[in-house]
Amino acid sequence: MSEIKIVNAKGLACPQPVVLAKLAIETNEKVKVIVDNDTALENVKRLGKKLGCDVKAEKKNDGTFEIDLTRKAGAIKSKEDFVPSCSTQAVSSGPFVIVISEDKMGRGNDELGSVLIRAFLNTLCLQNEKPDVMIFYNTGVKLTIQGSEVLDDLKGLESVGVKMLVCGTCLNYFDIKDKLGVGIVSNMYDILETMSKAGRLLTP
Amino acid sequence: MNAQTSYNVILFKSVSYALKAENILKSEGLPYKLIPVPKQISSDCGICLRFDPTFQNKIKAALANKVEIEEIRTLAN
Numbered sequence: 001m002s003e004i005k006i007v008n009a010k011g012l013a014c015p016q017p018v019v020l021a022k023l024a025i026e027t028n029e030k031v032k033v034i035v036d037n038d039t040a041l042e043n044v045k046r047l048g049k050k051l052g053c054d055v056k057a058e059k060k061n062d063g064t065f066e067i068d069l070t071r072k073a074g075a076i077k078s079k080e081d082f083v084p085s086c087s088t089q090a091v092s093s094g095p096f097v098i099v100i101s102e103d104k105m106g107r108g109n110d111e112l113g114s115v116l117i118r119a120f121l122n123t124l125c126l127q128n129e130k131p132d133v134m135i136f137y138n139t140g141v142k143l144t145i146q147g148s149e150v151l152d153d154l155k156g157l158e159s160v161g162v163k164m165l166v167c168g169t170c171l172n173y174f175d176i177k178d179k180l181g182v183g184i185v186s187n188m189y190d191i192l193e194t195m196s197k198a199g200r201l202l203t204p
Numbered sequence: 205m206n207a208q209t210s211y212n213v214i215l216f217k218s219v220s221y222a223l224k225a226e227n228i229l230k231s232e233g234l235p236y237k238l239i240p241v242p243k244q245i246s247s248d249c250g251i252c253l254r255f256d257p258t259f260q261n262k263i264k265a266a267l268a269n270k271v272e273i274e275e276i277r278t279l280a281n
Contacts, residue, residue, distance in 0.1 A: 111223065115251055119240040149238070 004030040009040060010064060015084040018043045025051060025069050033067045037093060041065045043084040094199030095132035098124075100140035105204045117143070120204045121150045121157075130162050131202070133194050136183065137167035145171075145179040154182045165190055209281055212260060213252045214267075215241065215274045222251050225271040232266045234259055242279060 005028035009017035017033065017040040024031040025048070033044050041057060044067045048055035054070040104113025105120050121143070124130070134157070136144050143150050144166050158164055164183025171177040171185060195201060216222040222238070229236045234255075241250040255263055257278065267273060 112219070115219065115223065115238060118238050119251055122237070122239045152237075 003028075004032050004068075007031060007033045009044075010034055010036045012040070014039055014043065018047050018084040021047055021067075021069065022051075025053060025071060029071045031069045033069065034064055035067070036064045039085075039093065041067065044069075047084070094197045095194070096129070096200045097133045097135060097194055097198040097202070098131040099135045099137075099195070099201060099203045100143060101138050101203060103139040103142040117204065118150050121153045125153050125156050130157060130160060133163045133165065133198075134183075135165045135167075135186075135191050135194060137170050137191065139170075139174075141166050141170040142174065142176070144182050145176050146181040147179070148181065151181045158182055165194065167191065210257065210278055211254055211281060212257050212276055212278050213239070213242070213245075213254050214263070214276050215245070215250075215252050217272060217274050219251055221271055221273075222253060225253060225267055225273075228266055228270055229253070229263060232262075234263055234266060236263070244279075245277065 005024045007017075007020050007024045009020055012020070012035075017035050021031060021033045021044050024033070035041055035044060045055050045057055048067065048069040051069075052072055054068075054072060056068040056070075058066050058068075060066060100117070102113070103117060104110055105116035106113050134154075142148065144154060144164065145151075148154075154164065165186035166180060166183040168177070168185040168187055171180060177185070214222075214225065216225065226236070226238055236259075237254045238251055239254045241248065241252045260276070264273075264276075
């Protein structure tokens with residue numbers, strides 16, 4: 001058995017971790033790659049599988065990941081055609097956040113806007129990719145209270161893990177705090193922090 | 205309502221018919237949900253009213269002679 005080659009790819013931007021891992025596994029039977037982000041983790045894992053290695057990944061307490069690549073006998077098939085995906089995954093490392101700032105979608109006609117926001121939320125329930133967090137403020141908070149026509153949709157989203165932050169100031173302003181039907185009463189600190197850290201921020 | 209194995213939708217000629225029907229069902233206290241027209245029916249950005257099939261007769265009666273319905277369809281969940 002040969003030594004384990006350690007590749008420290010912490011702090012390196014995509015596609016560097018993959019490039020280094022690939023070079024290492026081409027000349028060593030066992031390679032341990034250390035990375036510090038999900039994109040690099042996924043790319044290195046994909047590389048290992050593509051090259052026909054045994055792949056074991058472990059998350060460490062300090063937030064880094066160690067990926068053990070072990071070459072199977074005769075493996076290393078492809079040498080050139082691995083393309084790491086750096087673009088979208090890399091920028092969307094933060095949470096996917098949807099901001100609902102009104103109980104309507106779009107400007108111009110309120111009746112139509114009300115229809116559209118309901119259609120938007122209903123469609124969101126059917127999407128495979130759900131947001132990590134939804135933020136409601138201004139008249140958007142009216143969607144989260146009891147009697148809201150989209151309450152079931154929002155509850156459904158919450159039940160599959162979507163975190164809902166509802167602006168407390170806004171609930172207070174409309175005097176509907178006691179009617180909150182979904183999500184948690186939140187504040188500007190949490191709202192701003194969540195928006196600042198978002199990998200993607202979407203407003204209907 | 206979402207747990208049902210199938211559901212019905214009422215399709216209308218235009219958004220305004222759907223809204224008129226919605227107002228009627230709301231005032232009658234009948235359960236419905238306004239949803240985008242499912243993609244398998246039309247790729248237009250339309251809306252329709254979804255309802256539990258057990259309410260079909262009541263809903264049809266409520267809308268009769270008030271709102272023109274294009275079609276009622278049953279869809280699998």
